[in-house]
Amino acid sequence: xMSPEQNxxxxxxxPGTKGGALMxxxxxxxxxxxxxxxxxxxxxxxxxxxxFVLFRDERGRHGLLDRDCPHRGADLAYGRLxxxxxxxxxxxxxxxxxxTCLETPAEPEGSVLCQRVRQRSYPxxxxxxxVFAYLGEGEAPxxxxxxxxxxxxxxxxxxxxxxxxxxxxxxEVGIDPAHASYLHRFHEDEDxxxxxxxxxxxxxSADSNIPMSRMMREYARPTIDVEGTDYGLxxxxxxxxxxxxxxxxxxxxxxxxAFVIPMNTEMTITQWHVPIDVTSCYWYAIFTSFxxxxxxxxxxxxxxxxxxxxxxRPRIGRHNNYGYSVEEQKKQTFTGxxxxxxxxxxxAIESQGRIQDRSREHLGTTDKAIVAYRRLLLSAIGQVAxxxxxxxxxxxxxxxxxxGPVTVDGMGPTVGWEDYWKEFDARRRRDSSWAAGMPxxxxx
Numbered sequence: 333x334m335s336p337e338q339n340x341x342x343x344x345x346x347p348g349t350k351g352g353a354l355m356x357x358x359x360x361x362x363x364x365x366x367x368x369x370x371x372x373x374x375x376x377x378x379x380x381x382x383x384f385v386l387f388r389d390e391r392g393r394h395g396l397l398d399r400d401c402p403h404r405g406a407d408l409a410y411g412r413l414x415x416x417x418x419x420x421x422x423x424x425x426x427x428x429x430x431x432t433c434l435e436t437p438a439e440p441e442g443s444v445l446c447q448r449v450r451q452r453s454y455p456x457x458x459x460x461x462x463v464f465a466y467l468g469e470g471e472a473p474x475x476x477x478x479x480x481x482x483x484x485x486x487x488x489x490x491x492x493x494x495x496x497x498x499x500x501x502x503x504e505v506g507i508d509p510a511h512a513s514y515l516h517r518f519h520e521d522e523d524x525x526x527x528x529x530x531x532x533x534x535x536x537s538a539d540s541n542i543p544m545s546r547m548m549r550e551y552a553r554p555t556i557d558v559e560g561t562d563y564g565l566x567x568x569x570x571x572x573x574x575x576x577x578x579x580x581x582x583x584x585x586x587x588x589x590a591f592v593i594p595m596n597t598e599m600t601i602t603q604w605h606v607p608i609d610v611t612s613c614y615w616y617a618i619f620t621s622f623x624x625x626x627x628x629x630x631x632x633x634x635x636x637x638x639x640x641x642x643x644x645r646p647r648i649g650r651h652n653n654y655g656y657s658v659e660e661q662k663k664q665t666f667t668g669x670x671x672x673x674x675x676x677x678x679x680a681i682e683s684q685g686r687i688q689d690r691s692r693e694h695l696g697t698t699d700k701a702i703v704a705y706r707r708l709l710l711s712a713i714g715q716v717a718x719x720x721x722x723x724x725x726x727x728x729x730x731x732x733x734x735x736g737p738v739t740v741d742g743m744g745p746t747v748g749w750e751d752y753w754k755e756f757d758a759r760r761r762r763d764s765s766w767a768a769g770m771p772x773x774x775x776x
Contacts, residue, residue, distance in 0.1 A: 346381030356468035357722040361616035376409035395429025461490030476734035480618040499613035506591035509569035510698035513552035517666035538742030582740040594739040598623035611686040736773025
């Protein structure tokens with residue numbers, strides 16, 4: 333059980349908070365690349381309780397600036413994209429992607445005012461459809477050589493969704509393996525809805541003829557173990573099927589707020605949970621295929637059935653009781669909230685309140701990863717507050733050694749499962765058109 337003071341410390345990440353000071357040492361997703369269309373590649377973004385404007389200039393360069401114009405505070409998100417930069421509508425001041433003031437056209441001819449003005453800017457990098465920004469002081473860390481960043485665009489798909497609660501509870505559902513046996517339980521192993529998102533819970537695990545839906549339903553008391561890694565935590569979830577066979581699931585926590593999980597035998601999901609402010613966040617995900625190229629159109633259409641543009645707001649949520657149906661709950665699903673597992677997770681985390689009160693919790697054995705992560709987070713906040721270096725901060729040399737991370741969902745031997753998951757990953761990479769020949773994530 334946490335104290336109210338500890339809960340405040342780990343949930344608040346705005347300017348001036350200790351949690352915010354830690355978070356600003358890492359890269360953060362701030363938009364999907366598709367949110368900057370050719371007709372107007374500029375948009376307002378809010379991250380970690382701060383407001384910015386993101387834009388792309390005529391040369392294809394991305395810029396992220398503080399949203400309030402340094403002249404008199406007008407909103408740069410409405411600015412004109414012209415003459416090599418972003419021009420404020422109020423008095424025409426023009427800014428480059430690096431915050432340089434290029435023009436102050438209303439000033440007298442020969443004025444040097446623009447040479448004394450600079451808008452705060454932030455480094456921006458685009459990785460497989462997601463725009464990342466570094467919002468801290470000093471040098472930005474290097475990116476790890478994760479599969480989601482190394483895969484060709486043909487084998488990766490990016491999307492996002494709005495969540496109406498604090499970022500931490502959104503993350504924690506992804507490092508809670510036991511919930512899948514209940515929250516995502518289907519009473520039928522066939523999918524009556526056709527191609528619903530979440531169909532992976534009906535597909536067979538690797539090296540098995542048992543549908544995942546049955547596995548979760550009938551083996552609902554998993555053994556969970558957690559180990560520390562160079563990037564955060566690795567989770568092992570074991571469901572013993574018989575004396576010979578055990579279902580093995582390997583997932584990961586990437587510090588500070590991402591998880592990496594298997595979607596099926598070929599595809600992984602890397603998902604970040606980006607605080608907008610203290611009571612809302614976006615999830616950003618890259619779906620990475622080791623096998624066939626991804627069907628971008630199909631995946632996008634599936635996601636747009638639930639998420640509404642331009643804000644990527646769920647069509648199902650608090651406002652319509654998450655689509656809850658008494659009849660469905662009796663006959664088809666554990667929740668009565670449809671077949672999309674994102675809706676199930678959304679209900680679970682939003683129903684805890686805008687900011688969950690962790691001082692009232694009673695954690696169990698299955699919460700091992702949540703306990704380990706909270707300890708890691710509290711330690712990191714204290715470390716940075718005392719002038720230390722943040723954990724998992726990567727320089728260029730160290731970043732080349734942080735690969736993968738490995739995800740597995742398969743049927744292994746009860747004796748020897750510790751080798752099975754490594755062999756499965758090696759096999760999948762060996763058979764992959766793009767991952768074959770790359771260094772193993774399990775070799776430092």
